[in-house]
Amino acid sequence: MGDVHVIGAAMTRFGKFMDRSVRSLAEEAVRDALDDASVAPGEVDIAFFSNAVAGVLTGQEMIRGQVALRHTGLLGIPIVNVENACASASTAFYLAWMAVASGTAEVALAVGAEKLSHPDKARSFAAIGTAVDLEQLGDLERQMAHQAGGGSPGEAGGGRSFFMDVYASMTQAYMERGATAEDFAQVSVKNHHHGALNPKAQYREEVTLEQVLGGRRIAGPLTLLMCSPLGDGAAALVLCSEERARRLDAEPVRVRSTVLVSGRDREWGDPPAVERAAALAYERAGTGPQDLDVLEVHDAAAPAELILYEELGLCAAGDGPKLLASGDTALGGRIPVNPSGGLLSKGHPIGATGCGQLVELVDQLRGRCGDRQVAGARTALAENGGGFLGNDPAATVVTIVSR
Numbered sequence: 001m002g003d004v005h006v007i008g009a010a011m012t013r014f015g016k017f018m019d020r021s022v023r024s025l026a027e028e029a030v031r032d033a034l035d036d037a038s039v040a041p042g043e044v045d046i047a048f049f050s051n052a053v054a055g056v057l058t059g060q061e062m063i064r065g066q067v068a069l070r071h072t073g074l075l076g077i078p079i080v081n082v083e084n085a086c087a088s089a090s091t092a093f094y095l096a097w098m099a100v101a102s103g104t105a106e107v108a109l110a111v112g113a114e115k116l117s118h119p120d121k122a123r124s125f126a127a128i129g130t131a132v133d134l135e136q137l138g139d140l141e142r143q144m145a146h147q148a149g150g151g152s153p154g155e156a157g158g159g160r161s162f163f164m165d166v167y168a169s170m171t172q173a174y175m176e177r178g179a180t181a182e183d184f185a186q187v188s189v190k191n192h193h194h195g196a197l198n199p200k201a202q203y204r205e206e207v208t209l210e211q212v213l214g215g216r217r218i219a220g221p222l223t224l225l226m227c228s229p230l231g232d233g234a235a236a237l238v239l240c241s242e243e244r245a246r247r248l249d250a251e252p253v254r255v256r257s258t259v260l261v262s263g264r265d266r267e268w269g270d271p272p273a274v275e276r277a278a279a280l281a282y283e284r285a286g287t288g289p290q291d292l293d294v295l296e297v298h299d300a301a302a303p304a305e306l307i308l309y310e311e312l313g314l315c316a317a318g319d320g321p322k323l324l325a326s327g328d329t330a331l332g333g334r335i336p337v338n339p340s341g342g343l344l345s346k347g348h349p350i351g352a353t354g355c356g357q358l359v360e361l362v363d364q365l366r367g368r369c370g371d372r373q374v375a376g377a378r379t380a381l382a383e384n385g386g387g388f389l390g391n392d393p394a395a396t397v398v399t400i401v402s403r
Helices: 022-037 054-058 064-068 088-101 121-128 134-147 162-175 181-195 209-213 242-247 273-285 302-311 320-326 353-366
Strands: 004-011 046-050 079-082 107-115 217-219 232-241 253-262 294-296 379-386 395-402
Touching: 004 022, 004 088, 004 242, 004 353, 022 064, 022 107, 022 232, 046 064, 046 088, 054 107, 054 121, 064 079, 079 088, 088 107, 088 232, 088 253, 088 353, 088 379, 088 395, 107 353, 121 162, 134 162, 162 217, 162 302, 181 209, 181 302, 181 320, 232 242, 232 353, 253 273, 253 353, 273 302, 273 379, 273 395, 294 353, 302 320, 353 379, 353 395
Parallel strands: 046 079, 046 107, 294 379
Antiparallel strands: 004 232, 004 253, 107 232, 253 395, 379 395
16 A cells, blocks of 8 residues: 655635535635646546535435536546534545555545535434434433433433433443533633634634533533534545655645454444554554644544543543643644544535534644644544434544644
């Protein structure tokens, strides 16, 4: 497998754009990523297009990529449609890496685009809620009710977002190890501070601990500001071979490793999907958590970030709150996490999220992040999870990039 480099990266602003379509968002991200790479559409050998819920919300199925990219100059090349829940875009990146690393393509494009905002929010929440095993939904609900102490999922917050019920169930289990609601609120405070520095973020307002804790309760201990918002957006990355990168006037960022795993029905003591993916990513990159300078992780709910600290090996099991309190994961700290604002502040248009994380990290390694720049960043990691299989994410991608 040959070395692969990212030579172009771009994203739209994430937000609620009722007057824009998936196509409009994708076109902007693709145009800017190709311009950033100094690559014409005709030089792209293959494109992987990620979208998760357009089929449910708009009825556009089967050829979403060909439709979204129809006017970009890319028609005629292989266009592969990718759907893998919230890990769709990072999966598209993984496939683009495989195409280039295997020698099948010299230049590949990964693009994710999503439009979640809808006049009827219930339809958006329902679309997201399909990323579970519907044939065994009763088993999942019983498991969640048990972890919640016997209550029914959805009772705490009216059941608007089934996935926040899932996160609330995970949070209850995590709190039994000593974490508190104040710890989760501090994650939101940190990430909204970072997002306030990001012109592409959906929400750019600072929040206080009191605001987070005093917000409307969504599910279990989760308040509104502990949950990622609905939103729209697109992000794209251009990948190429090492030889092609040398010929171009670009700022290449090397893909050290990218690993995709599926979840499992875990037995007691089995490592979760994130831990398994991270172990492989570290091994293939020849690096470890101690070598990382900056991370983007899947904080769809604030407690998830603390859990991910532990699963990615940034700290020992149970020490996530302690690591957060140390200030190490904030801008200016030893290992900043989610300098973009994360899903909590930057936003979570699910089919675009994974590529959006990688655009942020490529920009960090190139020194292009302005007020939120991590000084001297050389090695970065992105973790993106999607769907849920009861006790494991359905899909997880961990990617390590460096300059």
